[in-house]
Amino acid sequence: MAHDFDLIVIGGGSGGLAGAFRAAEHGARVALLEPSALGGTCVNMGCVPKKAMWHAADLASRLRNAGALGFESASVALDWPTFIAHRQRYIEGIHASYRRRLEATGISLLPMRARFAGPDRVECTDGVQLSAPHILIATGGQPFTPPLPGAELGETSDDFFRWTAAPERVAVVGGGYIGVELAGVLQLLGSQVDLLIRGPRMLEHFEAELTDQLAEDYRHAGVRLHFDTRLDALEQATHGIRAVTTPALDRAVFDRVLFATGRRPNTADLGLESAGLVPDARGRIKVDPRHCTAVPGIYAVGDVTADTALTPVAIAAARRLMDRVFGGRTDNELDLGMVPTVVFAHPPLGTVGLTEAQARQVYGDAVHVARAGFRPMIHALADVPLRSLFKLVCAGPERRVVGLHLLGEGADEILQGFAVAIRKGVTLDDLRDTIAIHPTSAEEVVLMR
Numbered sequence: 355m356a357h358d359f360d361l362i363v364i365g366g367g368s369g370g371l372a373g374a375f376r377a378a379e380h381g382a383r384v385a386l387l388e389p390s391a392l393g394g395t396c397v398n399m400g401c402v403p404k405k406a407m408w409h410a411a412d413l414a415s416r417l418r419n420a421g422a423l424g425f426e427s428a429s430v431a432l433d434w435p436t437f438i439a440h441r442q443r444y445i446e447g448i449h450a451s452y453r454r455r456l457e458a459t460g461i462s463l464l465p466m467r468a469r470f471a472g473p474d475r476v477e478c479t480d481g482v483q484l485s486a487p488h489i490l491i492a493t494g495g496q497p498f499t500p501p502l503p504g505a506e507l508g509e510t511s512d513d514f515f516r517w518t519a520a521p522e523r524v525a526v527v528g529g530g531y532i533g534v535e536l537a538g539v540l541q542l543l544g545s546q547v548d549l550l551i552r553g554p555r556m557l558e559h560f561e562a563e564l565t566d567q568l569a570e571d572y573r574h575a576g577v578r579l580h581f582d583t584r585l586d587a588l589e590q591a592t593h594g595i596r597a598v599t600t601p602a603l604d605r606a607v608f609d610r611v612l613f614a615t616g617r618r619p620n621t622a623d624l625g626l627e628s629a630g631l632v633p634d635a636r637g638r639i640k641v642d643p644r645h646c647t648a649v650p651g652i653y654a655v656g657d658v659t660a661d662t663a664l665t666p667v668a669i670a671a672a673r674r675l676m677d678r679v680f681g682g683r684t685d686n687e688l689d690l691g692m693v694p695t696v697v698f699a700h701p702p703l704g705t706v707g708l709t710e711a712q713a714r715q716v717y718g719d720a721v722h723v724a725r726a727g728f729r730p731m732i733h734a735l736a737d738v739p740l741r742s743l744f745k746l747v748c749a750g751p752e753r754r755v756v757g758l759h760l761l762g763e764g765a766d767e768i769l770q771g772f773a774v775a776i777r778k779g780v781t782l783d784d785l786r787d788t789i790a791i792h793p794t795s796a797e798e799v800v801l802m803r
């Protein structure tokens with residue numbers, strides 16, 4: 355039977371766009387279905403607007419320090435509408451560049467939601483059915499709000515990107531990436547932030563020494579941290595929203611409450627049963643290491659799968675897949691063993707590879723740890739007590755680096771290059787044989803004892 359297209363991509367976010375472009379480069383006839391803004395979560399409600407807000411908060415903090423160093427004090431109060439206009443103009447530029455590329459590569463963009471109508475066909479919102487021998491599911495995820503009484507009084511990261519001012523009092527619920535990132539932004543932009551974390555630590559999968567120090571940095575910035583604190587309900591109070599917690603908070607009324615309690619895959623309304631697909635217990639599409647589902651010709655990448663929910667992971671998976679399906683490559687399973695990642699906290703926290711505890715589980719006593727704690731020059735000059743903490747985890751007799759963890763000024767930019775070296779098997783001696791760049795924070799990685 356003749357098909358309408360060679361490939362149908364459901365979802366025009368990080369993974370879907372990358373897959374569509376790569377397949378079209380290999381000569382495939384591609385239809386891309388995306389009912390919302392091009393670029394998905396990352397461009398519209400995630401990485402990009404979040405990093406813009408991180409820059410705003412970072413600038414506010416630098417302006418404060420500049421005052422301490424003798425610069426005539428500039429106002430650190432942010433006019434949100436002005437900043438948001440710049441942020442959204444930047445995002446519109448990304449949309450325009452995607453549209454140009456879609457036109458240039460001949461991809462058919464259909465601004466519609468899709469659901470499966472069979473293993474090789476989808477039905478669009480207008481009722482039209484399209485068929486293809488290959489279908490890529492890249493529908494991403496959405497914020498999850500715990501089902502507790504009064505939850506509807508709270509908001510999520512999607513709502514945060516519509517805010518036009520810093521609330522005076524805000525409770526952020528959740529100690530993962532989004533909770534820590536948005537708590538940092540809001541505190542530096544003038545809110546009083548209470549961060550509610552149900553466990554004993556924030557960022558529980560990261561290196562504990564560094565997250566403990568980050569917690570200290572947040573306290574110093576004025577964030578009130580509440581560990582081992584469970585949110586039981588939200589209630590409308592006369593002058594705000596009351597957070598009912600165990601144990602109870604001293605000051606429990608807030609102007610806004612922001613849930614950062616994880617995300618769930620967008621699979622509920624996809625008609626998976628028509629394609630013969632059964633999601634896992636958490637609603638995610640099950641794929642093998644090559645991103646194939648159990649149904650031949652149907653694939654999935656990105657946040658809709660159990661892969662690490664990061665944009666570059668979704669992009670890399672989609673490109674690999676399309677190189678195999680349409681480009682004739684056979685060698686390529688994606689290696690997701692050493693994924694570098696940064697939490698855009700204040701200061702940023704970067705990590706690649708194993709934590710010390712994970713390395714000890716794998717390598718036992720054959721683990722060697724080096725660390726450097728120091729105050730970056732800019733903080734020392736302004737007499738700000740923020741310190742950086744870098745930690746290297748090495749294993750085996752050759753002391754191969756199996757983990758690098760960086761907390762501090764510039765950590766977000768320093769990590770990428772070292773991630774390449776670590777992937778290539780760099781040892782502690784290789785680092786020590788490398789001449790330092792002075793005076794920088796990065797030099798501490800090659801000088802660590």
Ligand SMILES: Cc1cc2nc3c(=O)[nH]c(=O)nc-3n(C[C@H](O)[C@H](O)[C@H](O)COP(=O)(O)OP(=O)(O)OC[C@H]3O[C@@H](n4cnc5c(N)ncnc54)[C@H](O)[C@@H]3O)c2cc1C
Nearest residue numbers: 365367368369394395396400468493494656657663664665
């Ligand atoms: C606040 C926040 C900050 C983040 N910051 C970072 C960061 O700094 N760095 C990083 O690497 N990652 C970050 N992430 C994670 C990153 O955004 C995601 O991992 C990434 O966007 C996943 O890409 P995806 O293609 O799987 O899904 P998405 O980008 O979510 O795209 C899915 C698309 O599918 C569409 N869709 C859904 N259902 C249908 C349907 N039935 N038919 C057609 N289309 C459909 C949606 O409209 C959406 O556009 C952040 C996420 C959030 C929420």
Ligand SMILES: NC(=O)c1ccc[n+]([C@@H]2O[C@H](COP(=O)([O-])OP(=O)(O)OC[C@H]3O[C@@H](n4cnc5c(N)ncnc54)[C@H](O)[C@@H]3O)[C@@H](O)[C@H]2O)c1
Nearest residue numbers: 500528529530531532533552614615616617663696697698
């Ligand atoms: N800088 C980045 O690269 C970046 C930034 C933001 C998000 N992301 C990606 O998006 C994903 C989603 O981010 P996220 O912060 O929503 O998820 P997350 O998994 O990182 O954190 C969720 C947090 O909420 C807590 N939680 C869950 N249910 C709860 C409940 N009922 N009550 C209280 N706390 C609860 C969890 O313990 C956890 O600490 C991340 O895992 C990450 O992969 C990446």
